[in-house]
Amino acid sequence: MxxxxxxxxxxxxxxxxxxxxxKVAPGKEFDSVCSELTKDLLDxxxxxxxxxxxxxxxxxxxxxxxxxxxxxxxxLVEWTNEAPVYAISSKKIGEIRGEYRYCRSGEHKPHGxxxxxxxxxxxxxxxxxxxxxxxxxxxxxxLGIHLPDADGTPITEIVEPAHxxxxxxx
Numbered sequence: 045m046x047x048x049x050x051x052x053x054x055x056x057x058x059x060x061x062x063x064x065x066x067k068v069a070p071g072k073e074f075d076s077v078c079s080e081l082t083k084d085l086l087d088x089x090x091x092x093x094x095x096x097x098x099x100x101x102x103x104x105x106x107x108x109x110x111x112x113x114x115x116x117x118x119x120l121v122e123w124t125n126e127a128p129v130y131a132i133s134s135k136k137i138g139e140i141r142g143e144y145r146y147c148r149s150g151e152h153k154p155h156g157x158x159x160x161x162x163x164x165x166x167x168x169x170x171x172x173x174x175x176x177x178x179x180x181x182x183x184x185x186x187l188g189i190h191l192p193d194a195d196g197t198p199i200t201e202i203v204e205p206a207h208x209x210x211x212x213x214x
Contacts, residue, residue, distance in 0.1 A: 054104075054117025055081060062114055078103060078119060084136055085121055091131035091139060099124045110195060162186075165202045174199050 057077055060066035068077050082101040090097050102120045105113060131141040158174055164186075177196030184191050185198035185207050198208060 053121040053123065055119040055121065056117045057081075057119075059118075074118075081119060084134065087134040087136065088132050089134065090124075090127060090129050091133050091141075092129075093127050095124065095126070097124050097129055097132055098122065108195075160199075160202050162202075164204050170199070170201055 056063075057074060058065065058067045059074060060069050062070075068074055085098045085101050086096060088097050089095060099122045102122065104116045104118055104120055107120075108116060131139055133139040156176075158170075175196055177194075178199050179196070181191050181194040181196045182199045182203060184194075185203045188207050200208060
């Protein structure tokens, strides 16, 4: 079976100036390689179902930012995972068959469940979606610590108002 059980696969382009043996120039060539990889991945189908094995391909730079972006993959592949895959096919690669014997008991998924409990956390349900980027600022705010450079923000519904900092400490 061809591996597709991870929710996201990362692809890192062999970029000149970033990788020791870089082959792809930054800018136009890099964008072209990413676009071609995206198209090619989206064209691959599960031979048994004739449906795509890739749900979407995301450019990491469109989702994340910051000083460490260059350490992440350039593309994230979100697999469909709707059926076992024993063979894949596309016009570009033809048909590839194989058996995948690695079993996992857990799974990473792009959407999850967030549950919080504590003496100062009111019962109920949030009326909005929160980002995983909000977890660290929330936990530190609960401890009375402000993270001014965090990518996320505290989940205000579960943090005591006295612990929320509206401006950077002076």
